[in-house]
Amino acid sequence: DVKVTQSSRYLVKRTGEKVFLECVQDMDHENMFWYRQDPGLGLRLIYFSYDVKMKEKGDIPEGYSVSREKKERFSLILESASTNQTSMYLCASEGESGNTIYFGEGSWLTVV
């Protein structure tokens, strides 16, 4: 089975802090994604990556950046956390076939 692992399930950070959310997949998938999920808004795509060192903006990239130094790892970075970034963050990966994507368990971030 595909395994997408998000390193932190629950985090509490202060406004202005730099936050790293780490995601690792074990299926040698090419594509990786970061979404955030908020009540009433569904899942919204922040960034995605087709390959190592490549990144593409999703629908809501403002306030975020990403890093893909290795194929299996995709990191989401909040350079200066703000309270409106309090949310559940979901990482996902997808193989070359574009058949389906698999999600991690999610990271609940609270910015105070």
Place this chain on the structure above:
Amino acid sequence: DAKTTQPPSMDCAEGRAANLPCNHSTISGNEYVYWYRQIHSQGPQYIIHGLKNNETNEMASLIITEDRKSSTLILPHATLRDTAVYYCIVRVVDTGNQFYFGTGTSLTVIP
């Protein structure tokens, strides 16, 4: 990608079949129908997908109408652990193409 319409909530008795409908009247010929579910506080879980033929796996069955304008996800013997939000998504199978999750159907399995 085509939009989907799902009822916001449904109940199902434990042990009975849960039939979750989805309308996708603007679906195009190369768009697949996908179903995911999300149990509270967890990431979405893939269930099944199909193009035009009915599909079955160990989790569920997917019935797609002949005109492909609607589909039904069937959980044959619902258990309490099937209580979740179920998302119907239509999408062109193309690497990197987004999955757009709507608000889904909140299924409650009742003992």
